Amino acid sequence: MKQRPSFPARLDATLAKTRPNPHGAMATGPAPVAKPALKTVSSPAPAKAALPPVARAKAPSPLPQVPQGHGMDSQAVRQRMVQKLAGQGVTDRLVLGAMGAIERHRFVDSALVNQAYEDTSLPIGLGQTISKPGVVSRMIELLRNGATGRLGRVLEIGTGCGYQAAVLSLVADEVYSIERLRGLHEKARENLRHLRLANVHLLFGDGMAGYAKGAPYAAIIAAAGGEAVPQAWVDQLAVGGRLVAPVVTSGPGGGQALLVLDKTPQGVRQTLLEAVHFVPLKSGVA
Numbered sequence: 001m002k003q004r005p006s007f008p009a010r011l012d013a014t015l016a017k018t019r020p021n022p023h024g025a026m027a028t029g030p031a032p033v034a035k036p037a038l039k040t041v042s043s044p045a046p047a048k049a050a051l052p053p054v055a056r057a058k059a060p061s062p063l064p065q066v067p068q069g070h071g072m073d074s075q076a077v078r079q080r081m082v083q084k085l086a087g088q089g090v091t092d093r094l095v096l097g098a099m100g101a102i103e104r105h106r107f108v109d110s111a112l113v114n115q116a117y118e119d120t121s122l123p124i125g126l127g128q129t130i131s132k133p134g135v136v137s138r139m140i141e142l143l144r145n146g147a148t149g150r151l152g153r154v155l156e157i158g159t160g161c162g163y164q165a166a167v168l169s170l171v172a173d174e175v176y177s178i179e180r181l182r183g184l185h186e187k188a189r190e191n192l193r194h195l196r197l198a199n200v201h202l203l204f205g206d207g208m209a210g211y212a213k214g215a216p217y218a219a220i221i222a223a224a225g226g227e228a229v230p231q232a233w234v235d236q237l238a239v240g241g242r243l244v245a246p247v248v249t250s251g252p253g254g255g256q257a258l259l260v261l262d263k264t265p266q267g268v269r270q271t272l273l274e275a276v277h278f279v280p281l282k283s284g285v286a
């Protein structure tokens with residue numbers, strides 16, 4: 001059983017408040033930034049006026065100790081990460097709020113917890129990696145294409161440890177996420193359990209075929225790079241929808257770049273952006 005860092009405490013309660021509107025209405029409220037960890041701890045009833053000050057001083061501390069896992073307060077560290085992301089040019093309020101709310105340290109091995117809020121990809125087992133926060137936020141911002149409210153239904157190819165699916169769950173109404181490696185599919189299920197995200201659907205299968213039952217999707221995001229975008233993804237994208245995926249741009253084992261594909265009534269428009277480095281998109285399951 002993996003040792004979890006024990007810092008705070010109250011994400012379940014926080015996230016319960018930031019769940020999507022089940023009716024799919026556009027959320028216009030404030031971004032789902034995590035509330036202070038102690039918010040739900042109510043203050044003790046005021047001490048009786050007659051109580052002498054000395055007696056009050058002896059009363060038990062009204063606030064529980066906030067556990068400081070690995071010597072850091074994860075909320076403060078996450079907020080610093082969010083500030084860095086904003087400094088790198090991410091402006092989407094919902095994306096920044098979601099990056100600040102989801103505890104990335106819960107998705108990595110205990111030995112890597114101290115690096116969880118650095119802008120680095122980290123191993124998650126079976127030769128796969130959790131993407132850098134900078135790349136996750138950049139891709140989701142592109143995916144949202146300036147939307148002010150939540151996206152509708154989103155398909156993610158490559159669940160991995162489930163981190164990006166959790167972030168997506170705060171900026172979209174429904175998230176379908178497919179993973180081809182059973183071990184990671186199960187790991188994601190375990191990692192996401194504590195969040196009780198009713199709008200995340202984890203699927204085990206080959207994401208090359210997309211997931212037709214959930215189509216059409218307002219957005220599709222891939223966390224693994226192939227030679228080309230499978231036709232099934234384009235078919236399952238709604239008209240007006242956007243797909244963001246890494247694609248191989250040169251030769252075998254060559255570089256990858258981010259591809260943004262917009263499906264318009266006139267057809268498909270593709271834009272290649274900056275170089276990226278993702279694990280390969282593979283077919284079949286294992």
Ligand code: SAH
Binds near residue numbers: 129157165181184208
């Ligand atoms: N979004 C993930 C990133 C995981 S890395 C996270 O937050 O952790 C990309 C994942 O894509 C790997 O787990 C890999 O197994 C998976 N993958 C690669 N090809 C796939 C395919 N055809 N279908 C589904 N998943 C695939």
